[in-house]
Structures are given as structure tokens and as C-alpha cells.
Amino acid sequence: MAFKIGLLGLGTVGTGTAQILLDPQGRHPLLQEIEVYRVGVRSLDKPRLVEMSESLLTTDLESIVTDPHVDIVVEVMGGLEPARSLILKAIANGKHVVTANKAVISRYGDEIFTAANQAGVYVMLEAAVGGGIPVIQPLKQALSVNRIHSVTGIVNGTTNYILSRMQTEGGEFNEILADAQQLGYAEADPTADVDGLDAADKMAILASLAFGGRIKLPEIYCEGISKVSAADIAYAEKLGFTIKLLAIAKQDLPASEKGTSLQVRVHPTLVPKTHPLASISGVYNAILVEGEPIGQVMFYGRGAGSGPTASAVVSDILNIAAILKSGGDAAKLHPLLSCSHQDYCAIAPMEELVTRFYARFLTRDRPGVIGKLGTSFGNYQVSLESVVQTGIHGELAEIVVVTHDVREGNFRQALDEIRTLDTIDSIPSILRVL
Incomplete structure (x- = not known):
């Protein structure tokens, strides 16, 4: 039994994916049952870094996602369109999908996974985050x-x-x-x-x-x-x-x-x-x-690159092939491999974040500047872990502060007050501390 792959894209990741699939020796034996059946490209004339029959190549990408012989569509084109539309059409035609496209999944994942669950097909995305890192x-x-x-x-x-x-x-x-x-x-x-x-x-x-x-x-x-x-x-x-x-x-x-x-x-x-x-x-x-x-x-x-990302793509192909080979019922998706989230997570506004902050101030070099900073921070329950006057830049002194844990909303209010002080020239940098 051969599992036929329709590959959309033959750029960096597509080339790496094809190289693994066309050279299965020394890898998992199931890879020998996976066939690169069709490859969608933008141009037929472009030189390739992987040897394959020109008869596999086509610029008609839609013909791949609708081809009844294709079992798994692998989308490694990148970008939002036509990638999104091709993924959805592949799902509508009963194809399993492997993608490396984090932009499409992060924006249209709800649409894509809802369609996949209804169609009883898998959408796998190991390569979308962290390249070759299995996460x-x-x-x-x-x-x-x-x-x-x-x-x-x-x-x-x-x-x-x-x-x-x-x-x-x-x-x-x-x-x-x-x-x-x-x-x-x-x-x-x-x-x-x-x-x-x-x-x-x-x-x-x-x-x-x-x-x-x-x-x-x-x-x-x-x-x-x-x-x-x-x-x-x-x-x-x-x-x-x-x-x-x-x-x-x-x-x-x-x-x-x-x-x-x-x-x-x-x-x-x-x-x-x-x-x-x-x-x-x-x-x-x-x-x-x-x-x-x-x-x-x-x-x-390695979080990117042809080899690492292709490794993640092919691992997803292998997972799907293993399920199909074992007679997996398409109507009953594997609960640990499919995505069945229905509800949205409630995300807290940044004002509620409690963290430490680093801030760098340029101040006019006058007596009492640090005291005024401390008073303004204290007015909004911002406790300072360290305050360092680091040097003089022309007529301006540079002061760096690190806070204890503080609610971000309070910290921002304190900064608004500090900006009104006549001793403050600017606040060039504000960073959070882990």
C-alpha cells in the first residue's frame, strides 16, 4: 500500500521534504511506502535542488488538492493565500493535511480545524512552530x-x-x-x-x-x-x-x-x-x-531551515500514514492527534499583568531627582528593587531602575506622572523582567 503525497511548494522546506521522502533508506521503514505523487510549483522552468521527474510537477495547485489519488496534501508554500483556500479545498475533498504555515493556522485555525473535524481528516502542524524541534x-x-x-x-x-x-x-x-x-x-x-x-x-x-x-x-x-x-x-x-x-x-x-x-x-x-x-x-x-x-x-x-523544518513535516506525514496503515477509521479521529477545541481562551489585558520592570531615564542633573522618582513610584504602589545613576550624558544624567513585582497598570500610571516632572527629559527604555 502506497500513500500518495501532494506537495504544495518546492522552496526551501518543500525541497527538504522531498529529499527525505525520495531517500528513505536508513529512516523509518514506513517511509518506503510514501510516494511523492504530485508537486505544485509556481514555475516549471526554475532549477531544482532535488532530482525528480518533471512529470510530477504542475503549476495547477488546485488539481492536486482535488485529485482523488492524493491521500495527504503537504502545504509548504507559506503566506496566507492561496494557502488557506487550498488547505480548505483539500479538507473538503477528504484529504489529510500537513502544513508548516504558522500564519494561516494562527489566523484561520478555527475555520480549518472545524472543517477538518467535520470531514474526519487530520491537519498536522509540527513544523509550524520551532522548525525541527518536536514540541x-x-x-x-x-x-x-x-x-x-x-x-x-x-x-x-x-x-x-x-x-x-x-x-x-x-x-x-x-x-x-x-x-x-x-x-x-x-x-x-x-x-x-x-x-x-x-x-x-x-x-x-x-x-x-x-x-x-x-x-x-x-x-x-x-x-x-x-x-x-x-x-x-x-x-x-x-x-x-x-x-x-x-x-x-x-x-x-x-x-x-x-x-x-x-x-x-x-x-x-x-x-x-x-x-x-x-x-x-x-x-x-x-x-x-x-x-x-x-x-x-x-x-x-534549530528553529528554521530546510532540514530541520522538513524533518517536522515528514514526521507528521509518517503519523498520518501510520494511522491509515493500521486501518484508522476516518470517522473517528485519534483524540491525541486531532484538534477539537471549540471555546476561546479568555486572555487577560496587559494592565493586569504582574511582573518586574526595567526602566531607563534621562534626567536633568539636579538635586533630588531620585527622590522625586521614588515618590512618584510610591504613589502607585511600585516598589523599587534597585536604583542606579549610571553616568552623565552632556547635561543629562542616566538613571536605571528595576522594580519588584508590580501590576502593569500601576507601573504605567507612575510613568505618566513621572513624565510630567520638570527634571525628566525622557524615558528611552522600558522592558519587562522575567
Whole structure:
């Protein structure tokens, strides 16, 4: 019995996927029963990095998702359209789907999984988060017996590469971003990466699996790294921290009338050097899951690239093929592999977040400045862990503060008052502390 694959896209990930499927020796024996049957491409004339018969290639992608011979449609095109429409049409035609497309799943997952459940087909997405790092299936299966408290991840290699170099070289964001673009670590338009949008897509998926509900992407707080300066990196180092772009989903707020609220957020964060995520550098990703009774589990590896991402894609293909081979009833989806979430998670507003903060102030060098800062913070129940006057810049003094745990709404109110003080020139940086 051969399982026929319709592959949509033959770019970086599609090529890696085809290479594994066409060279199954030394891998799981079930791969020898999987056939690359049709491959959808944008152009038939483009040179290929993988050898395959030209008769497999077509520019008519819709013909693949409607072909009665295709068992599994593998979508590795990226982008929102036509990927979304092709996935839905594949489902409507009774095809199982494997996708690496976090943007489509985070935005249209409710539509896609509702259709898949009604059609009795699987939609698998291991490659959508963390490249080759196996985290989706562990959250669905091995970790699902735990009460998950939090999922915290470095899930974007571009921003981690930039911040790592800022730390080791002392350079500014813009110059290292430009270098990363030249080296191919950052896109020509890096917005999705550096503004945290890519990480938010991935956290929407992780949070949904970890906490058993659908996530509305617009409700995820999202802040990028473009305002992180070399000065902040240096001060963090002196204070015993490193700065990382973290994606965080956490369930530690009291239950409201509508159920327990989640914090779901993406932002640059001061991470203590003793924390497991502090040492993750370069383009690597890591995802830390904390739950009861398991405690902490961390998944680490390459978060992108042809080989790692293709590994995750093919693992999903293998899972589906194994179910089909064992005579799995399409009308009864495997409860640990399908997605049956119906309700949306309640996401708490950022004002309710309780965390520590780092803030850097430029002040006019006058007596009593630190006292005035302390008074304004005290007016809103903000307790300070440390206050350091770090130096003089022309006529301005630089003051760095780190707070104890404080409600974000209170901290923001204190900053509003501080901005009105005649001794304050500006507040160049505000960062959360893990």
C-alpha cells in the first residue's frame, strides 16, 4: 500500500521534504511506502535542488488538492493565500493535511480545524512552530496529562541572532539588522520578525495546545526589539540579565466569572542569567514548558531551515500514514492527534499583568531627582528593587531602575506622572523582567 503525497511548494522546506521522502533508506521503514505523487510549483522552468521527474510537477495547485489519488496534501508554500483556500479545498475533498504555515493556522485555525473535524481528516502542524524541534506532538500527547502553568519560548531565530550579536559585540540594533540581512538571517522586509509578529503567530498555536482553547491572535500583546539599544544590553549585563524576545503564555491569574484568564504576550525581556533560556544564542530556538507534576521541560534546537523544518513535516506525514496503515477509521479521529477545541481562551489585558520592570531615564542633573522618582513610584504602589545613576550624558544624567513585582497598570500610571516632572527629559527604555 502506497500513500500518495501532494506537495504544495518546492522552496526551501518543500525541497527538504522531498529529499527525505525520495531517500528513505536508513529512516523509518514506513517511509518506503510514501510516494511523492504530485508537486505544485509556481514555475516549471526554475532549477531544482532535488532530482525528480518533471512529470510530477504542475503549476495547477488546485488539481492536486482535488485529485482523488492524493491521500495527504503537504502545504509548504507559506503566506496566507492561496494557502488557506487550498488547505480548505483539500479538507473538503477528504484529504489529510500537513502544513508548516504558522500564519494561516494562527489566523484561520478555527475555520480549518472545524472543517477538518467535520470531514474526519487530520491537519498536522509540527513544523509550524520551532522548525525541527518536536514540541507540538509532546504538547498534544506526552505533556497533556499535566496541568500546564506556562509556556515560555525563544521562537524566532532572527531576533535571537540580532540580540545575541548585540550582546557579544556591543553594536546597535540597526547596524546588526543590516548585517543579518546581508548574511541571509533576516528578510529584506524584517517586520514580521523584529516586530514580534512571527513569534505571536507561534505562541497562538502553542498556547492553544497547552491550555486547551482557541486563541484570538489580535488579543496577544506584541512588542518587537527595534527599541532595544546597546545601552540596555550593557545595563542588563551589569545587572545579571540578558535580553531575549520571549513569547509567553501563562496561567496564574485568579479565575474570573468567565473562567481562568491567560497572559499571552510577546516582548523583549530581561532574563536572569541563571534561567534556562538565558544561554540560548544565535538562530537557535528553545521552548520551556512548566506544569504539574512534571516541573520544567525544555525543547531546544534549530528553529528554521530546510532540514530541520522538513524533518517536522515528514514526521507528521509518517503519523498520518501510520494511522491509515493500521486501518484508522476516518470517522473517528485519534483524540491525541486531532484538534477539537471549540471555546476561546479568555486572555487577560496587559494592565493586569504582574511582573518586574526595567526602566531607563534621562534626567536633568539636579538635586533630588531620585527622590522625586521614588515618590512618584510610591504613589502607585511600585516598589523599587534597585536604583542606579549610571553616568552623565552632556547635561543629562542616566538613571536605571528595576522594580519588584508590580501590576502593569500601576507601573504605567507612575510613568505618566513621572513624565510630567520638570527634571525628566525622557524615558528611552522600558522592558519587562522575567
